[in-house]
Amino acid sequence: MNAADLTVTDLAVSRGGIPVLEGVSFTLPPGRALVLRGPNGVGKTTLLRTLAGLQPPLAGTVSIPADAIAYSGHADGLKATLSVTENLGFWAAIYGTGALEPVLEAMNLAALRDRLAGSLSAGQKRRLGLARLLVSGRPIWMLDEPTVSLDAASVALFAQAVRAHLAGGGAALMATHIDLGIAEAALLDLAPFKARAPGAGGRSMAFDDSFDEAFA
Numbered sequence: 134m135n136a137a138d139l140t141v142t143d144l145a146v147s148r149g150g151i152p153v154l155e156g157v158s159f160t161l162p163p164g165r166a167l168v169l170r171g172p173n174g175v176g177k178t179t180l181l182r183t184l185a186g187l188q189p190p191l192a193g194t195v196s197i198p199a200d201a202i203a204y205s206g207h208a209d210g211l212k213a214t215l216s217v218t219e220n221l222g223f224w225a226a227i228y229g230t231g232a233l234e235p236v237l238e239a240m241n242l243a244a245l246r247d248r249l250a251g252s253l254s255a256g257q258k259r260r261l262g263l264a265r266l267l268v269s270g271r272p273i274w275m276l277d278e279p280t281v282s283l284d285a286a287s288v289a290l291f292a293q294a295v296r297a298h299l300a301g302g303g304a305a306l307m308a309t310h311i312d313l314g315i316a317e318a319a320l321l322d323l324a325p326f327k328a329r330a331p332g333a334g335g336r337s338m339a340f341d342d343s344f345d346e347a348f349a
């Protein structure tokens with residue numbers, strides 16, 4: 134572990150006051166991606182929300198470098214009455230970054246630059262929402278189902294953006310059911326709840342073997 138790692142130790146998280154996951158531990162170093170997998174309702178969103186600081190953990194520790202996270206949840210977080218460029222400019226001002234043109238090109242938004250965000254299709258909105266990550270300049274991307282509404286070409290664009298981010302020393306933690314074909318990505322399988330007898334052990338989760346190999 135070094136200062137740039139995201140390190141999660143024995144984390145327990147809850148939603149609506151109900152424990153959802155426990156015993157979650159992993160380290161995500163720069164240049165790597167980790168894909169959270171598990172059935173609907175297992176707690177992927179809850180885990181990401183907790184790591185992004187949107188809700189407190191029940192137990193355990195999360196070590197994250199300061200100002201490191203860019204979070205993309207189910208909502209695209211767009212200003213409907215601003216144009217595509219104005220939306221990105223808004224976020225660039227928040228994050229103190231610039232150079233919107235490469236971001237527009239990277240997410241195939243250049244032809245839509247003057248369109249109001251509220252008038253975009255679902256997939257176009259999602260591309261704009263993901264473009265916010267590129268504008269953020271933040272090293273750790275946390276993505277909840279990033280490819281929803283994207284067509285095959287847009288999924289490929291997004292995968293390319295993630296690869297470029299990793300190659301530049303960034304990291305990504307993603308909940309997705311799609312294989313993005315990213316060699317640097319390892320898998321973390323989250324186990325569903327199981328009814329357990331009083332006094333029995335906690336809910337289990339384990340790294341896929343490929344995680345240990347990829348991170349060795």
Ligand SMILES: Nc1ncnc2c1ncn2[C@@H]1O[C@H](COP(=O)(O)OP(=O)(O)OP(=O)(O)O)[C@@H](O)[C@H]1O
Nearest residue numbers: 148149150153171172173174175176177178179180
């Ligand atoms: N707003 C909420 N209030 C209370 N409970 C919730 C809320 N949102 C989700 N839950 C519950 O919390 C648990 C974990 O949900 P979560 O959204 O984290 O799962 P997920 O793995 O991301 O699911 P999916 O693959 O369907 O997106 C589920 O049992 C769900 O029903």
